Amino acid sequence: MNRTLLAQLEKKIGKLRTPFYAYDPQWIASQADKLLEALPKQARAGVRYAVKANSNLSILKIISNKKIGADVVSGGELEKALAAGFASDRIVFSGVGKTRDELEYAIQQNIDSIQIESVSELHQILELARRKSAHPARNTPIKSPINAPISVGLRLNPNLKVDTHKHIHTSDRFSKFGMDAPAFKESLQILAREPKLKLKGLSAHIGSQITDLRSFSMLFDWMRETAKQAEAQSGLELSYVSVGGGLGVSYRENEKPPTLKQYGAALSKAFKQCPWNLYLEPGRILVAPAGVLVSRVVQQKVQNRKPILVLDAGMNDLMRPALYGAHHQIESLRHSNVTRTELKKFKVVGPVCESTDVFSGNMALPSDMQVGDIVLIHNAGAYGFSMASQYNLRTLPAEYFIEDNSLRLVRRPGVISDLWKDEISL
Numbered sequence: 001m002n003r004t005l006l007a008q009l010e011k012k013i014g015k016l017r018t019p020f021y022a023y024d025p026q027w028i029a030s031q032a033d034k035l036l037e038a039l040p041k042q043a044r045a046g047v048r049y050a051v052k053a054n055s056n057l058s059i060l061k062i063i064s065n066k067k068i069g070a071d072v073v074s075g076g077e078l079e080k081a082l083a084a085g086f087a088s089d090r091i092v093f094s095g096v097g098k099t100r101d102e103l104e105y106a107i108q109q110n111i112d113s114i115q116i117e118s119v120s121e122l123h124q125i126l127e128l129a130r131r132k133s134a135h136p137a138r139n140t141p142i143k144s145p146i147n148a149p150i151s152v153g154l155r156l157n158p159n160l161k162v163d164t165h166k167h168i169h170t171s172d173r174f175s176k177f178g179m180d181a182p183a184f185k186e187s188l189q190i191l192a193r194e195p196k197l198k199l200k201g202l203s204a205h206i207g208s209q210i211t212d213l214r215s216f217s218m219l220f221d222w223m224r225e226t227a228k229q230a231e232a233q234s235g236l237e238l239s240y241v242s243v244g245g246g247l248g249v250s251y252r253e254n255e256k257p258p259t260l261k262q263y264g265a266a267l268s269k270a271f272k273q274c275p276w277n278l279y280l281e282p283g284r285i286l287v288a289p290a291g292v293l294v295s296r297v298v299q300q301k302v303q304n305r306k307p308i309l310v311l312d313a314g315m316n317d318l319m320r321p322a323l324y325g326a327h328h329q330i331e332s333l334r335h336s337n338v339t340r341t342e343l344k345k346f347k348v349v350g351p352v353c354e355s356t357d358v359f360s361g362n363m364a365l366p367s368d369m370q371v372g373d374i375v376l377i378h379n380a381g382a383y384g385f386s387m388a389s390q391y392n393l394r395t396l397p398a399e400y401f402i403e404d405n406s407l408r409l410v411r412r413p414g415v416i417s418d419l420w421k422d423e424i425s426l
């Protein structure tokens with residue numbers, strides 16, 4: 001995020017309770033426009049935003065206003081996407097462990113496609129298709145006509161090696177995601193003879209934070225050929241192929257992911273004559289650079305001669321560093337001109353009682369950093385708040401939009417009474 005945007009708000013930020021997330025809504029809107037602009041013109045291409053990246057209602061509304069659809073992975077995400085205005089015929093439902101309850105709800109809402117990840121899930125949907133019972137637990141209107149076939153997709157595991165962190169690599173043969181070749185074959189055979197289900201498309205998501213365009217080109221070629229073969233072998237006609245998300249952002253200065261234009265050009269090349277709608281399911285690239293986590297230094301210490309800054313934000317607020325050693329650049333808000341400031345390497349940690357609660361082991365920050373200073377943890381708009389928890393009984397952070405030189409609350413900070421409000425004291 002543009003630092004000057006926040007520097008102008010320094011006084012206001014100083015008065016707020018930290019930690020909190022701040023987002024630049026204009027950046028998100030313009031990034032969505034750029035992505036749509038970069039899509040291949042010859043294909044009927046559409047975007048399904050991966051809601052898991054950031055599911056703040058106000059952010060979902062910005063994205064749904066762009067006529068972008070949603071990729072959801074739980075009943076909760078599906079309900080929230082609908083509440084945010086995503087049209088049900090632009091929603092796809094992925095996920096390796098959808099419950100029966102979630103499947104029933106998705107069927108009732110008549111979404112674009114339930115992206116099936118296993119033969120057992122296919123059988124379950126088939127059974128539901130035969131019954132098409134009313135859902136007893138929810139009072140939302142049922143949109144699906146009783147006799148219409150249920151639209152499904154198959155999420156495939158292409159078994160491609162991708163250069164990214166192993167915890168966000170989803171497409172090797174040991175991964176739990178998607179269908180392998182035998183499951184795919186069996187599913188096609190079932191779908192070819194089953195009038196109650198309509199196979200609309202195939203999808204694959206090979207992993208996240210991918211910065212090498214060759215990985216995507218490999219996937220695009222694989223997807224095109226697999227879709228052609230599937231149509232030829234099954235006699236079924238697909239209406240879409242989805243190449244998932246995964247395009248990376250620049251968390252470090254030397255990290256140079258493909259631009260949206262380069263990514264779009266690779267898609268154009270692979271899908272020159274595309275008989276199908278072409279979907280993408282990006283999350284990170286639409287929101288990561290738009291967000292910062294704002295935090296205060298609450299303690300300072302020196303351990304084994306290493307200066308340590310202890311923040312009031314922890315792994316419960318931003319889990320990525322603890323979960324996969326992810327890097328987030330950290331800056332001091334008070335020091336507007338770091339080129340004229342003497343820098344020192346600090347270990348920057350959170351307050352949570354876990355050794356992995358470390359934002360950086362070696363972050364260059366002004367040498368006169370002190371308790372009370374505010375720091376900006378950059379590129380925190382994706383997989384930040386959406387992964388936050390109340391671990392150590394810490395309240396959830398607030399979320400703000402930066403608008404017209406002010407901060408507008410889009411989610412209230414958690415309060416202590418939230419922490420055990422659902423418990424039944426015996």
Ligand SMILES: Cc1ncc(COP(=O)(O)O)c(C=O)c1O
Nearest residue numbers: 050205208245246281282283284
């Ligand atoms: C099925 C699916 N699609 C899309 C995405 C979005 O990935 P990214 O945020 O890397 O674009 C994910 C992320 O895990 C996913 O599981």
